[in-house]
Amino acid sequence: MEILSLLGDGMVLSLQPLNLLLIIVGVTVGLFIGAMPGLGSVNGVAILLPITFLVPPGSAIIFLAAIYYGAMYGGAISSVTLGIPGASTAVATTFDGRPLALQGKAGLALVAAAVASFVGGTVANILFTAFAPLLASVALSFGPPEIFALMLLAFATFVGLGGDDIPKTILSICMGLVFAAIGFDQVSGAPRLILFDINGFLKGINFLVLAIGVYGIGEMIWTIYSTRGEITTTKAEISVGQIWRDIKEVGQRGWKGTAIGSFLGFFVGILPAAGATPGSLMSYGVAKMVSRKPDEFGKGHPGGVCAPEAANNSASTGAMLPMLTLGIPGSPTTAVLLGGMVIWGLTPGPRLFVEQTEFVWGLIGSFYVSNVFALLINLAFIPLFIWMLRMPFTILAPLIFVLSVIGGYAALRDMFDIWLLLVFGFGAFFLRRFDYPLAPAVLAIVLGPIAEPTLRQSLLLSSGDPSIFFTRPISGPIMVIAIILILLPLAKFLRQNKPA
Amino acid sequence: MRLGEIITAAILALLAIYLMWKSTSLEIGYIRGEGPGGGFWPFWLSFIMLLSTGWIAVNWWRGTSPPSQSDEPVLDAYGWKMLVFVGGGIAAFVALIPIISMYGAICLFLIYYLKFLGRHSWFVTLALSIGLPIVFFFFEGAMRITMPTGMSFTEPVFNLLYDIIY
Structure with missing residues (x-):
């Protein structure tokens, strides 16, 4: 009952005029950002983070969470209409969304995405409300060894479950962690890793520089290069009657995919560093596996749209749980949100639920409100989004470049960081060309300042004995799981290389 | 792409070595009563980066990564x-x-x-x-x-x- 009372208070708070306005604006902006090829929730949240300094922290996080929510809905739009995912979280949506559009059923695909996203978001909100305080109370007993073990698990999840090239993933993580160490040693205060003796590195590398460089500049150059200006659009006809018929069809053919995506997405989303992309891909795979007609998947099955879309919305809410309760982001977007919370003077972690009750429950309440508004705005604006996506890419791209530079400067107010942002952008383009995953580097630069001190504090506590991580009741099992996840691909590699 | 992948790995290996060298300006071992030195964390992470580039080179040599199997130019x-x-x-x-x-x-x-x-x-x-x-x-x-x-x-x-x- 206490939870329901707190949730009620939170919903009242999120319905206050300023917060409600921010939710509507955030969801709408998020829908547009998510629908734009080359831009995802992480870009939107990173680029618009500086705007939130205008409002109180509680309203700021509601605004950013609404953008995150809206982007999860919007990601499907360009996957269906353009055949290119609006964000990595909508990659799986392309598999069946695009064939549906090519069959003249773009409306069905878009409605399936919207309805599944709503159901996924609602299921995740209920699970979040039920489990967040429980996990928060467990998390109160976490010390430096436990937190470091969780950090290791976050990186291990990327290595073991990420699906990308393993050595390139490891390199990406380590590079992000080393970049996070540039500046001053947190313990001794001595300058550290001042690359090429350039004074600009003395203040370290802000995670926003890397995030906007990679996602704002790098991804956009990549999109220009990979699409070669040959983005084809599909006309989608939407009317109220057609939407109703599509909803009924989604109910009949997409319910199983929606259910799988809603639950699987949430639990994958909770895993540190897993996030919505693996959640949506896994849900698509499971939905196909359990379908009576798996052959129809990939050729235009509504279930193939519902599963990943329910999952990416559900996972996006799930990823908020470890971020708020443990201070560990479950996705690149929550990593940027985490950075924002630190800037606003809030410390995510177990104490947040005790010390900032209004903030936490206001945010949770806003999830419910955002979900309803996201569905309504999405359905109402589908024709408009399709029109917007017909905006020539030669207008969209320079606008995003300008926004990236302004966003980077507004946050840091230093030209050195803008140059660094460009270096990261061009570097990201080339690394992506060679299949280096870059999301782990962004996560690592956010987690680095947490991981390093907890490792050093733990080793100081144990006088340098690393067994401290394995002998404590919470950190021990987490370390074992993390090590197994790291060793899995290594074992696979060795097995493949075993002499005949 | 094949040549480009190994050149990229070599550049990243050089970056890793440079980062290891820069890390040694602070103590990279354990200091009694103070815990790990300031260079400990970046040094060993850079070392893992170097090992990863070695692993990438092995995959390249065996031709198991997609770029190592491709005859496409890095940029046309x-x-x-x-x-x-x-x-x-x-x-x-x-x-x-x-x-x-x-x-x-x-x-x-x-x-x-x-x-x-x-x-x-x-x-x-x-x-x-x-x-x-x-x-x-x-x-x-x-x-x-x-x-x-x-x-x-x-x-x-x-x-x-x-x-x-x-």
Whole structure:
């Protein structure tokens, strides 16, 4: 009952005029950002983070969470209409969304995405409300060894479950962690890793520089290069009657995919560093596996749209749980949100639920409100989004470049960081060309300042004995799981290389 | 792509070695009573980076990674052209900011991109390249974040504009 009372208070708070306005604006902006090829929730949240300094922290996080929510809905739009995912979280949506559009059923695909996203978001909100305080109370007993073990698990999840090239993933993580160490040693205060003796590195590398460089500049150059200006659009006809018929069809053919995506997405989303992309891909795979007609998947099955879309919305809410309760982001977007919370003077972690009750429950309440508004705005604006996506890419791209530079400067107010942002952008383009995953580097630069001190504090506590991580009741099992996840691909590699 | 992948791995290996060397300016071992030294964390992470590049090189040699199996060039003619015109345009945009101000640079960049790369009409080009800096200027006023105003010759213009928003 206490939870329901707190949730009620939170919903009242999120319905206050300023917060409600921010939710509507955030969801709408998020829908547009998510629908734009080359831009995802992480870009939107990173680029618009500086705007939130205008409002109180509680309203700021509601605004950013609404953008995150809206982007999860919007990601499907360009996957269906353009055949290119609006964000990595909508990659799986392309598999069946695009064939549906090519069959003249773009409306069905878009409605399936919207309805599944709503159901996924609602299921995740209920699970979040039920489990967040429980996990928060467990998390109160976490010390430096436990937190470091969780950090290791976050990186291990990327290595073991990420699906990308393993050595390139490891390199990406380590590079992000080393970049996070540039500046001053947190313990001794001595300058550290001042690359090429350039004074600009003395203040370290802000995670926003890397995030906007990679996602704002790098991804956009990549999109220009990979699409070669040959983005084809599909006309989608939407009317109220057609939407109703599509909803009924989604109910009949997409319910199983929606259910799988809603639950699987949430639990994958909770895993540190897993996030919505693996959640949506896994849900698509499971939905196909359990379908009576798996052959129809990939050729235009509504279930193939519902599963990943329910999952990416559900996972996006799930990823908020470890971020708020443990201070560990479950996705690149929550990593940027985490950075924002630190800037606003809030410390995510177990104490947040005790010390900032209004903030936490206001945010949770806003999830419910955002979900309803996201569905309504999405359905109402589908024709408009399709029109917007017909905006020539030669207008969209320079606008995003300008926004990236302004966003980077507004946050840091230093030209050195803008140059660094460009270096990261061009570097990201080339690394992506060679299949280096870059999301782990962004996560690592956010987690680095947490991981390093907890490792050093733990080793100081144990006088340098690393067994401290394995002998404590919470950190021990987490370390074992993390090590197994790291060793899995290594074992696979060795097995493949075993002499005949 | 095949040659490009090993060259990229070699560059990253050199970066890892450089980072290891820079890390040694602080203690990389355990200091009694103080815990691990300041260089411990970046040194060993850079070492893992170096090992990863070795692993990438093994995969390249065995031809198991997609780029190592590809005969495509890293960038074809379109890619180089795109990089020079788009990437060069962005670099020029950033270089112009300290000279002609953020707004002047945005205006010129948009004219360049929309008219010369996008081949849009002068109406669309001028509407966006003049309209957008105006929108951002009011954004600056609302945010109270001063954007770069360029060299001193832009001062009279900005004095006038700041009287409007502040």
